[in-house]
Amino acid sequence: MESLKPRPTDVMVKCLAELIRDGEVVYHGLTSQIPVLAMAYAWRRLGRRFTWLSVSESNMPVVERVRVEPSSGGPGTEPLSVGVVTTMDVFDLAARGRVDVMFFGAAQIDAWGNTNLTVIGSYEKPKVKLPGGAATAFLFPLVKRILIWARHDRRTLVERVDFVTGQGRWRVERGLETLLCTNKALIEFTREGPVLRALHPGVSVEEAQAESGFKLLVPEEPRVIEPPDELGMRIIWEHDPEGLRYLQKYG
C-alpha cells in the first residue's frame, strides 16, 4: 500500500464526493478519474446511494470493482455494468431535466463559473488548442448540479476566460447550483458572486484569495474540508492502485 497520507488531490476527491446526494442521477465523462474516485468514495465511504451512469455507457456497476484507467470512457473502468446505457440515452434524460449531477474540468474559469475548455488565445489563432468542452455547452443549461474540478491558481481562476465554452453565467442567473472544487478550496458560484465555502486543511482565506484572479466572497468563516481518513484513503487506493489521480498534478 502506498502512503495513506492524504494529498490535495485526495481532498478534492472527498470534496466532490460530499456534493453527491442520495437518490440522484450522476454521470461522469472523459478524463474523469477524479470524479470516478469521488463517486466511489461517496458510495463506499459516505454510504450515498445514487444512480451511477457514465460516458463508458455503464449503469449501476459493482462499485467495489471500479478501477480508474488512463481513459475513463472505455470498458475497463466500470466492469459488471447492468447492461449498456448509452450516452445518447443519458443526454436525452438530461434534456428532460432528469440528470442531477455532472462533473466538468476547466482550463479557465471566471467569477460567474463560465468555463473554457476550447482555446488559450483566440479561436482563430490559438496559443494552445485545448481538448474541447465535450458535453459542457450542451449540459450546462440542463443538469441540476454541475461540479467542476480545477487547479487553484491565477492562470485557471481568471478575471476573463478566453472563450466561454461552459455558460456558467446562464446557470447562476437561473439559480442552478454550480460548484468548484480546487486543490485549495470549495467555491460556489452565486448571483452575488463566487462564495468561498470551504478550505483545504492548512489553506487560509488569504492564500485562496491570492491565488484567485477574481474576488472571492467570504460571508461567513469557511469550513475546513476534513481530509479522507485512513479508511477513506484505503478506498481511494483500492480504486486507483497506480495513483493515476496524481498525474493531473493537483498535488
Added chain:
Amino acid sequence: MPSSKLASLGEAVELVEDGASITISGITFSRNPMAFIAALVKAGRRDLYFIDREPGLGLDVLAAAGALRGVRAAMATFELYGLMPTLRRLVEEGRVEFLEDTCGAVIAGLRAAAYGLGFMPVRGVLGSQLVELHERAGTWRVIRDPFTGEEVVAVKAIEPDVAVVHAHYCDEYGNCVIEGPRYEDELKIRAARRVIITAEQIVESDALRRLPHTLSSTSVHVDAVVHAPGGAWPTAMYGLYPADYDAIREYRDYAREGRAREWIEGRLLSRWGW
C-alpha cells in the same frame, strides 16, 4: 437477397475518396477502427474531414499521416495522456481547421441525417460561445420552437460520406453486432452515405437467426464488410481485449517528438502486412 460485401482492407479503402468526410467508431482509446485507419494511411488519403463526438488515438494517427484538412468534434483528447499530440500542433499552426462542437449537438446532427431530416433542434447549448462559431460556419442556427416560442439550436444534419465502424461480429452481408458500449456508432451507421464494417469475426447469417437483440447494422446500411481480427488495437475491444496503454503511450511519446510516422509504420501498418 442482399449481395455479399466481403472485402479486403485494401478494397474497402477504395470507398473513401480524397476529400471525403469520415466518422469512425468508438471513443478516445476504445474500439477505434485502427486496421482501417492503417489502410487509409497506407493508401495515402488526403484532405479528409473528420467528424466525431469524442475521438482520440484514431484521429491523431490520421492527423500525423497528413490525411486531414479539418476536424469537427466535441472533444479531442488523450485523456490522462494529455492533449492530442499531433492534432493539437496542426491546429495551432493553422494547418488543420477545427470546428468545436458539443456532445448533444453532434448527436442531434447525426440524428437528423439518420431520420432523413435537414436539421434537428437540441436543448441546452445556448449561452456558449460555440453558438457564434457554428452560426458563422452555417452548421447551427438559433430558431424558435414553432409551438412554444422557446429558443432552441437547430443543428444541420451531419451526413458523413463514410462511417467506419469496428464491430464484434458481422455476416458477409453487413448484419453486424456491437457488444458493450455503442457510443453513437449505430447512429453513425444510419447517418452516413457509405458504411464500412470491420469485424473481429465473420459469421454465417444462420448464426444470427436466433439473435434476440437488434442488429447494430443491417445489410441495407452497409457497403463493405472486412474481417479484421484485433482491428481495434491498441484501443480496447469490449469483452475481447483491453486498451494497450503501453502502446498508446509509446505512440504519444513518438508523436510529441514529431516521429508519429515511424510508430505508425513500424507498429501499426506492419501489423496489417504493410
